[in-house]
Amino acid sequence: MKKIDKKKDIGNLKHIAFIMDGNGRWAKKRGLPRNVGHKFGYEKMKVVLKRCCELGVPVVSVYAFSTENWNRSKEEVDAIFGIVRDNLVADTPLFQEWNVKISTMGDTSKFPKDLQDALSDIKKSTESNTGTILNLCINYGGRADVCYAVNQVLAKKLAKVTEEELGKHLYGANLPDPDLIVRTSGEQRMSNFLIWQGAYAELLFLKQNWPSMSPKLVDSCITKFKKRNRRFGRVK
Ligand code: FPP
Numbered sequence: 001m002k003k004i005d006k007k008k009d010i011g012n013l014k015h016i017a018f019i020m021d022g023n024g025r026w027a028k029k030r031g032l033p034r035n036v037g038h039k040f041g042y043e044k045m046k047v048v049l050k051r052c053c054e055l056g057v058p059v060v061s062v063y064a065f066s067t068e069n070w071n072r073s074k075e076e077v078d079a080i081f082g083i084v085r086d087n088l089v090a091d092t093p094l095f096q097e098w099n100v101k102i103s104t105m106g107d108t109s110k111f112p113k114d115l116q117d118a119l120s121d122i123k124k125s126t127e128s129n130t131g132t133i134l135n136l137c138i139n140y141g142g143r144a145d146v147c148y149a150v151n152q153v154l155a156k157k158l159a160k161v162t163e164e165e166l167g168k169h170l171y172g173a174n175l176p177d178p179d180l181i182v183r184t185s186g187e188q189r190m191s192n193f194l195i196w197q198g199a200y201a202e203l204l205f206l207k208q209n210w211p212s213m214s215p216k217l218v219d220s221c222i223t224k225f226k227k228r229n230r231r232f233g234r235v236k
Helices: 023-029 034-057 076-092 090-095 113-127 142-155 163-169 215-227
Strands: 016-019 059-066 101-105 131-140 180-183 202-205
Touching: 016 034, 016 131, 023 034, 034 059, 034 076, 034 215, 059 076, 076 113, 076 142, 090 113, 090 163, 101 113, 131 142, 142 163, 202 215
Parallel strands: 016 059, 016 180, 059 131, 101 131, 180 202
Antiparallel strands: none
16 A cells, blocks of 8 residues: 555554454355355455555454354365465455565464465565554464463463563464454454453444445544543553
8 A cells, every 4th residue: 555544543542353243144144155255255355455554454353264163064164264265365465565564473384285375475465564454363372372372381480471572472462462353244242352462452343244245434433543532450
């Protein structure tokens, strides 16, 4: 992204995270297969990312595949993997143009080899980009994340686990904690997403299904975020 749109102030927002819910319902309403909903969902993810790039949001996380999503049909799991393998890779020039750096959170070692290669290639080819970070949460679960960190702390044979030490070993330890978590489709739950990192995140629940997201809705989420009174347990 060459120019950041300074017309809209994003306040102290450093990291916005999206639970992209409602792809299946969006498709069903239109008599389409669920997989088509995910395809439209992916396209909408790019629209949202582009707006975040224009606004200069440093980090955008998206919940693309959870540790629980393995329980879906093989066809649906393969369709989501296909989007990463084909669409995400084909869009690499776009991410370059937008100066987007791709990172991941989650255990990608459980993926087919070609998918692992596709993800590591796209991370490598965008690693020197300095704009918005697109953090793909993929085979990600908050509880698995905490276990992953605890196991690393145990391996260090430390006598005591502190929040600071554990935090160093979580996925995405180099990223700021999410300030705002947005979930679409009217559901109001966290579904095992960034449960440690999002301890003090502001939450927003939108009635629209994810494929109905728009740049305007991104702007309105940020406007609402700026009105929140964040106290982090302190008295104002
Ligand atoms: C939740 O909607 C969405 C998912 C589990 C998958 C989201 C994946 C994508 C948008 C494509 C891959 C994206 C990237 C960034 C590579 P749902 O299927 O649970 O919807 P429903 O509750 O209406 O059934």
